[in-house]
Amino acid sequence: MSATLIKDVKDKFVETFKADPLLVFSPGRINIIGEHTDYNDGFVFPAAVDKGIAAAIQKSDSGHSTAIALDLDSTINFELDKLKPSKEGSWENYVLGVVAELQNRNIVVGDFNIIIKGNIPGGSGMSSSAALENSVVFGLNELFKLGLSKHDMILISQKAEHNYVGVNCGIMDQYASMFGIKNNALHLDCRTVESKPYEINFKDHQLMLINTNVKHSLSDSAYNDRRSACESISELLDVKALRDATEADLETIIDKVTPANYQKALYVIQENNRTVKAAKAIEDGDLETLGALIYQSHNGLSTQYKVSCDELDFLVEQAKKNKHVLGARMMGGGFGGCTINLVAKSEAKAFAETASKAYKNKFDKACSVYFIQLSDGTHLVRQTY
Numbered sequence: 001m002s003a004t005l006i007k008d009v010k011d012k013f014v015e016t017f018k019a020d021p022l023l024v025f026s027p028g029r030i031n032i033i034g035e036h037t038d039y040n041d042g043f044v045f046p047a048a049v050d051k052g053i054a055a056a057i058q059k060s061d062s063g064h065s066t067a068i069a070l071d072l073d074s075t076i077n078f079e080l081d082k083l084k085p086s087k088e089g090s091w092e093n094y095v096l097g098v099v100a101e102l103q104n105r106n107i108v109v110g111d112f113n114i115i116i117k118g119n120i121p122g123g124s125g126m127s128s129s130a131a132l133e134n135s136v137v138f139g140l141n142e143l144f145k146l147g148l149s150k151h152d153m154i155l156i157s158q159k160a161e162h163n164y165v166g167v168n169c170g171i172m173d174q175y176a177s178m179f180g181i182k183n184n185a186l187h188l189d190c191r192t193v194e195s196k197p198y199e200i201n202f203k204d205h206q207l208m209l210i211n212t213n214v215k216h217s218l219s220d221s222a223y224n225d226r227r228s229a230c231e232s233i234s235e236l237l238d239v240k241a242l243r244d245a246t247e248a249d250l251e252t253i254i255d256k257v258t259p260a261n262y263q264k265a266l267y268v269i270q271e272n273n274r275t276v277k278a279a280k281a282i283e284d285g286d287l288e289t290l291g292a293l294i295y296q297s298h299n300g301l302s303t304q305y306k307v308s309c310d311e312l313d314f315l316v317e318q319a320k321k322n323k324h325v326l327g328a329r330m331m332g333g334g335f336g337g338c339t340i341n342l343v344a345k346s347e348a349k350a351f352a353e354t355a356s357k358a359y360k361n362k363f364d365k366a367c368s369v370y371f372i373q374l375s376d377g378t379h380l381v382r383q384t385y
């Protein structure tokens, strides 16, 4: 958690609304392996990180509600009985969407003011959106004593994303952001929405992110298209979700699907299996195997599921050239954002430098390197400054 972020939203809140706010921190997430498996009822392996969204929130008696995004210097005023989605792609929909979902469930909240500020680079694939949604629902739950469980809250956040943002996301991001445990990754079963924590101590290796600093357009529609493709194939297979299918099952319908969709479904089935194998490798401290699974995951995402891009593929190729990197892959929805790398601690900086230089030469733009800490999920911040 960043103390500076908390201080910034608190100071601004006191200055703007002359009231003492509740303070919430909600983290972004990484994902070790298990990409695009969550909406197929499969397994994922995320962890909350030490970057996220700080929110200051308090009731309002002005007759309307106000939300301020401090880093964007953007303010909206809204009335709770007249909610509607704002323009596509705006930060406002994450806030308004959460309030609308509460109302859809007949949960009553009063007017409120909220100020948010974050340090997750937009489009990095570290899920600033889930962090924001969770900060809003968590803050409102505390403020209006709604009695929602964490499970209730993440479902509300997810629905906000479906209905107001227009991305039919799975549950991984909201879960990891809400339930994160310091120094642990969560092996999450997205069907039962229950996870097993794994303490992550890779001894002389560590996880490192490299951000391509690109986010190619159309990624939202490509995401939704892939989800629909998976759902139509499960229907053909007469299973609830691809999680229930095997490669042999898929063979039986090979003539009924396009080769492209066949590869996508095959990827999901294989990635789900890889995620289970990765949990075992972590348990056994077998980093070579974990790394190999991570490379295979990228290969599937790039060549079968087709959600990578030149910049991500290039960074993974750089990793493959370096024997101190055991595994690397794109992370999150795809079409830009970060790669996650499993790299020897003693060589991490050198690899980061070489990869950054090569990236600059190739694309004439800089990538960014993040060393992250695995952290606790969404929580109230009690200290005052």
Ligand code: GLA
Residues within 6 Å of the ligand: 034, 035, 036, 037, 038, 039, 127, 169, 170, 171, 172, 173, 332, 333, 334
């Ligand atoms: C995005 C979505 C998640 C998940 C990942 C891909 O981050 O929000 O639900 O599907 O993409 O694994």
